[in-house]
Amino acid sequence: MIQVHEVIKTFDGKEVLRNLNLNVERGTIYGLLGANGAGKTTTFKLISGLLQPTAGTIRFSGEVIQTQNRKFLKEMGVLIETPVFYEHLSARENLEIHLAYMGCDTADIDNSLQVVGLADTGEKPVSKFSLGMKQRLAIARAISHAPELLVLDEPVNGLDPMGIRQMRELFLSLVKDQDMTILISSHILSEIEHIADKVGVLVNGHIAKEVSMSEVRKSCPEGLEDYFFNIMSGGAQG
């Protein structure tokens, strides 16, 4: 569904991504792991057309992404870094505006709000929302127009453990019941390992290691953290 091929991105001569290759298959969850500053957000911005690659190509459903042709954005639900809203409007009104921009008038707003647990916020303006509620609303916004691909950059930031768990279940059900594909990033291993089918580790702007979770479970039942610990201490370069 997404093919990132030999992508380089430089900011003012500083190379942030170098020869990045990444493949996300339809109907799967791809987890992008990386420390702060590794280039996760930059990767996601490139995939959603907010940045132009300095070199290399990115394909979405086989077509090369170009910033001039924005049609592909209709099929993407994007949540990048700290989301913003029209603070004087309610959750529902924010979603209405979003859907109108998306050119999608058949969507079920109530359902989107309900699955993230914001069904009872009513007329309350978003300015009165807590951080966690805003994050939930951002997730509702990203899924509301039923996109084919969800691009979620650290989507559970600011959520409590209960919320994190709810969102995890939501993501799994979106893939299972609505055939969505999810690209999700985090700097915390445990957030990813329970849901991802495949994990890529971004170090200094390129994928240092890519494994499927089934492989991890086979060779290291203790989980992702131990898997990486074994690899790192086993002489593989970090």
Place this chain on the structure above:
Amino acid sequence: MKLLSLELKKVNIISYCIAAFAIFACLLGLTYIFAWVPSLGTADPNAVELFSTYSGIAAMGGAVGLMAVSALASAMGYRYVIKEYSGANAILLFTYPIGRKAVVWEKIKLLLLFVSATTFVCTFGGFIVFALTGHMFSLVDDNLQLIDIALALRNAVVLACLTDGIALCSLRIGFIRKSNSMTVISAILLSMLLVNLATDINQSFTTVFYLSVVILVIGLLLTFNMAQIVENMEV
């Protein structure tokens, strides 16, 4: 049209309407004070002359209105255009499958509509209220004639163009650094440069007219340039 109604929903237009009404009320109050000046027996014959005719009072009110609305327009322009293209706001806006330029122009349309209407209502509307009450209670040592109202109408239209031009120019200047203060300060400076001319609008109408057209055209050209920058912007 659909885009325009969306934009309208997004801005907190009520707060700007309140500000516009406040300008209207202050300007109206100021107009009555102008009319009162000649009876204070000041030594300045210019002031006495200016403030003893309806057309003079209208011009003065228009000039003050120009400054006030320019400041409001730049504040609105910052909140509503520049801020939408900075940081996380731009990320949200750019994830929509619609032309970026089209959205810029919808925002500009709405801004100009609001600014023109506010300038017109504050200057011409204010003058009408004043002129009618002034005529009724003989506040001014001058006969209210139809020509006074016609002139005020003509001047209000030109001032609306001028404020639009100032708003667009200050918007582009503020956009350079995405800065609120730069937007507002440039609007205030521009309007201060032009305010003298605006008080003279009855004597040198052609100059003010052509200047307004020129400034509006410059503003529009600058906006074309801004839309092009937005089109290729990375966030």
